[in-house]
Amino acid sequence: MFAVSLCSLWYSLLILAHFTYLLIGAVIFQILEREAESNNRNHFQLEKLHFLANYTCLDGPALEKFVQVILYAWEKGVNPSGNSTNPSNWDFSSSFFFAGTVVTTIGYGNLSPSTVSGQVFCVFYALCGIPLNLAFLKQMGKCLTIHLGRLETGMRFCFLSQKAVEALAVSLFFITGSLLFLVIPPLLFSYVEGWTFGEAFYFAFITLSTIGFGDYVVGEKAAAVASVYLKLPGLTLLHKSARCWKIKVRCELRQTHLTRSYMFLLKGTDPGKEYISLYRCLAGIWIIFALAWLALILNMGVRIMENLVILTHP
Amino acid sequence: MFAVSLCSLWYSLLILAHFTYLLIGAVIFQILEREAESNNRNHFQLEKLHFLANYTCLDGPALEKFVQVILYAWEKGVNPSGNSTNPSNWDFSSSFFFAGTVVTTIGYGNLSPSTVSGQVFCVFYALCGIPLNLAFLKQMGKCLTIHLGRLETGMRFCFLSQKAVEALAVSLFFITGSLLFLVIPPLLFSYVEGWTFGEAFYFAFITLSTIGFGDYVVGEKAAAVASVYLKLPGLTLLHKSARCWKIKVRCELRQTHLTRSYMFLLKGTDPGKEYISLYRCLAGIWIIFALAWLALILNMGVRIMENLVILTHP
Ligand SMILES: [K+]
Numbered sequence: 132m133f134a135v136s137l138c139s140l141w142y143s144l145l146i147l148a149h150f151t152y153l154l155i156g157a158v159i160f161q162i163l164e165r166e167a168e169s170n171n172r173n174h175f176q177l178e179k180l181h182f183l184a185n186y187t188c189l190d191g192p193a194l195e196k197f198v199q200v201i202l203y204a205w206e207k208g209v210n211p212s213g214n215s216t217n218p219s220n221w222d223f224s225s226s227f228f229f230a231g232t233v234v235t236t237i238g239y240g241n242l243s244p245s246t247v248s249g250q251v252f253c254v255f256y257a258l259c260g261i262p263l264n265l266a267f268l269k270q271m272g273k274c275l276t277i278h279l280g281r282l283e284t285g286m287r288f289c290f291l292s293q294k295a296v297e298a299l300a301v302s303l304f305f306i307t308g309s310l311l312f313l314v315i316p317p318l319l320f321s322y323v324e325g326w327t328f329g330e331a332f333y334f335a336f337i338t339l340s341t342i343g344f345g346d347y348v349v350g351e352k353a354a355a356v357a358s359v360y361l362k363l364p365g366l367t368l369l370h371k372s373a374r375c376w377k378i379k380v381r382c383e384l385r386q387t388h389l390t391r392s393y394m395f396l397l398k399g400t401d402p403g404k405e406y407i408s409l410y411r412c413l414a415g416i417w418i419i420f421a422l423a424w425l426a427l428i429l430n431m432g433v434r435i436m437e438n439l440v441i442l443t444h445p
Numbered sequence: 446m447f448a449v450s451l452c453s454l455w456y457s458l459l460i461l462a463h464f465t466y467l468l469i470g471a472v473i474f475q476i477l478e479r480e481a482e483s484n485n486r487n488h489f490q491l492e493k494l495h496f497l498a499n500y501t502c503l504d505g506p507a508l509e510k511f512v513q514v515i516l517y518a519w520e521k522g523v524n525p526s527g528n529s530t531n532p533s534n535w536d537f538s539s540s541f542f543f544a545g546t547v548v549t550t551i552g553y554g555n556l557s558p559s560t561v562s563g564q565v566f567c568v569f570y571a572l573c574g575i576p577l578n579l580a581f582l583k584q585m586g587k588c589l590t591i592h593l594g595r596l597e598t599g600m601r602f603c604f605l606s607q608k609a610v611e612a613l614a615v616s617l618f619f620i621t622g623s624l625l626f627l628v629i630p631p632l633l634f635s636y637v638e639g640w641t642f643g644e645a646f647y648f649a650f651i652t653l654s655t656i657g658f659g660d661y662v663v664g665e666k667a668a669a670v671a672s673v674y675l676k677l678p679g680l681t682l683l684h685k686s687a688r689c690w691k692i693k694v695r696c697e698l699r700q701t702h703l704t705r706s707y708m709f710l711l712k713g714t715d716p717g718k719e720y721i722s723l724y725r726c727l728a729g730i731w732i733i734f735a736l737a738w739l740a741l742i743l744n745m746g747v748r749i750m751e752n753l754v755i756l757t758h759p
């Protein structure tokens with residue numbers, strides 16, 4: 132009983148430390164990256180308008196140049212489709228999600244710091260965050276083991292056979308864990324993101340092995356869906372301003388002002404935003420618990436292997 | 446002496462297993478992904494030509510549509526700039542590099558499997574490869590420790606003070622390791638890739654912490670430099686074929702044939718290709734040794750911490 136309460140104390144302290152660390156990271160990354168992002172975004176919008184103004188009848192090299200511009204924007208973290216009223220990459224929930232991918236070393240890379248200060252902070256953040264996350268997962272694994280032990284003790288009263296109870300508890304733990312962490316979340320993701328179940332499972336595996344290619348990232352599609360609401364009027368604006376450009380060539384200041392005021396008008400109304408935050412939080416919780424469960428399963432595997440080695444070489 | 450030779454035996458076996466595993470992975474990934482990539486690539490080239498043919502004077506929505514096409518191509522792993530004679534993403538050295546990023550869980554994501562068979566194979570490859578890689582790094586760490594022990598014994602004959610020798614050996618190990626793994630490689634990368642030293646160091650850190658965002662990847666710029674040789678004639682071809690399109694609308698078969706024969710002509714001459722392979726191999730060796738060294742340093746840190754705890758609580 133004492134072990135359990137001590138474990139809970141340590142555990143709640145670690146949870147507190149971990150989440151505070153993530154919160155702090157989220158805020159600082161947001162502060163560091165947001166302005167550079169908005170500059171890049173405006174710059175890309177101007178490039179687009181330049182392009183429309185200059186190449187009314189475009190040819191091969193012009194097209195190549197434009198492709199280069201789009202890829203550059205993409206590398207700088209600007210979503211080149213739509214207009215500059217797209218939701219920011221570095222809003223709080225995304226920044227929090229990013230901090231989570233740093234400390235777990237998943238590192239999807241769909242977001243990454245582009246400013247020097249952001250990169251420097253990222254290095255120090257990871258230096259402290261990765262050990263903290265490992266300690267957190269270890270402690271969580273210990274607590275899960277203790278709960279498993281209690282489950283075993285509870286079952287022993289009913290069945291009385293030690294070996295059978297242990298095997299049953301472990302397999303119960305394994306099966307419920309698999310369902311909770313490897314079957315139900317991919318089903319949910321495939322439903323929300325429009326992936327096949329195979330793709331969703333692949334995403335789950337790549338995430339929980341901490342490989343994190345970033346070819347599938349949870350919440351990206353949802354963000355795109357939300358930005359559709361903003362897209363149609365945005366397109367009309369882009370279209371209009373392009374025409375304005377063609378008539379009054381090089382009225383850059385006016386255009387920037389127009390975009391800014393349009394952004395201001397839209398600022399209050401971000402449909403689907405809260406829903407995405409909630410969804411991403413759920414995904415984050417899934418990652419943490421599933422990683423702890425996985426570490427435990429791997430530990431058990433190692434223990435079973437060692438027992439087998441001892442049994443075969445007495 | 447016996448421990449050292451046993452260690453070397455185990456070690457050479459593990460090296461052999463590890464490299465065989467990487468080679469097998471590289472070949473299979475290449476087989477699985479190459480055809481899908483070439484299809485995507487041809488499809489994107491056709492889209493580009495369609496675009497040029499249809500929108501001689503383009504407007505906002507057309508531009509948006511084109512941006513979507515480019516991003517889709519990018520997601521499918523096709524480099525949208527240049528033409529379809531760009532060097533393949535899934536040539537052997539890239540595929541080998543990819544297999545390395547999977548087993549180390551770095552997962553840059555600049556390459557990732559796009560076919561279902563590739564994704565299924567990737568899951569099973571990682572399932573076996575990650576433990577193998579961990580075992581490999583552990584064994585390498587043990588061997589490095591033994592060498593460190595021999596270094597200490599060697600030094601003891603000269604200095605005779607145990608504590609001083611140990612501290613000196615550890616600090617020598619730390620300093621030479623830092624130079625070899627954290628200072629010289631970033632210097633080399635910054636020279637070859639045209640990054641600042643800060644960026645190169647950031648890349649090294651993100652790689653060795655196995656976060657692997659993929660915003661900076663070694664050898665990508667070099668590949669781009671090599672593709673410049675192919676770019677200028679390619680552009681002329683694109684330009685020409687676009688004109689051909691405008692005259693004889695919908696002569697798809699002819700165009701595909703033209704591109705194919707052009708690709709065939711260029712096939713023998715890939716300038717800078719061998720140089721990139723060598724450079725990537727060096728980078729791979731750096732990653733493996735640096736990871737082993739880092740694991741050892743972290744182990745030492747933990748041991749020192751434990752000793753301190755024992756000293757303060759006797
Ligand atoms: K990773």
Ligand SMILES: [K+]
Pocket residue numbers: 237238239240342343344345551552553554656657658659
């Ligand atoms: K990654």
